[in-house]
Amino acid sequence: MTAILGGAxxxxxxxxxxLADGAFGLVCAAVLTAYLLSLRAGRALVGVVAVLAVFLALRSPQAAAGVVLAERGRVESAVVTSIEDGWHPAGRPRRLCTVQDSDGAVLPVRIWRGCEGRTRPGDVLAVLYDPEGRLPPRGAGSGASVGGSLAGVAGCVAALVLGCLVAVVRSHRLVHAVPAFREPAR
Known part of the structure; x- marks a missing residue:
């Protein structure tokens, strides 16, 4: 878990x-799965852990970008040029704003944080930029903190830790640790 999140x-x-796009996290998920299989932890438990690890590896790049932008990002104003209706990955509708910076250049990504029902073309949105240009800009929302960025993956990390713990305990069969009960000879 530390390698997946830390790598991102x-x-x-x-x-x-x-490291930033999650490829390293997927490799870590595969290594964790192979390790648990080598312990003979049980295919069902290893399958659950593998799914959780892959989910964490796919979610960690966004959380990592949020952490980095919360620490070194700069907030600047951008003007909304157009608005489209889009979809949230969870299947809910979401508004997407195309914005241009103060130099008049249209940003390569559409902003959804701050693009609300009352937003119109010509309105100004706060956009969070990476001064080093390593990360794409995003709308400056209320969750621009390290804790807010990691809150989205906290549940997955907890479930992954619990799954690994159960899988490792399951791999150490208690039958071998406790002598078998024997009936007294008659």
Whole structure:
């Protein structure tokens, strides 16, 4: 878990793109799965842990970008040029704003944080920029903190820790640790 999240944060902060985009996290998930299989932890438990580890590896790049932007990002104003209705990954509708910076350049990403029902073209939104240009800009929302960025993956980390714990305990069969009960000879 530490390698998956730490690799994503390190990649977003300074490291190579393979760390920042979650590829390293997927490798860590595969290594964890192989390790638990070598312990003979049980295929069902290993399957649950593998799914949780892959989910964490896929969620950690966004959380890492949030951590890095919360620490070194700068908030600047951007003007809304157009608004589209889009979809949240969870299947809910979401508004997406195309914005341009103070130099008139249209940003390569559409902003959803701050793009609300009352937002119109010509309105000004606060956008969080990475001064080093390593991360794409995003709307400056209320969750621009390290804790807010990591809160989204905290549940997955807790479930993954619990799954690994149960899988490792399951791999150490108690049958071998406790002598078998024997009936007294008659």
């Amino acid at each position: 944060v390190l990649g977003a902060w300074r490291g190579p793109p393979a």
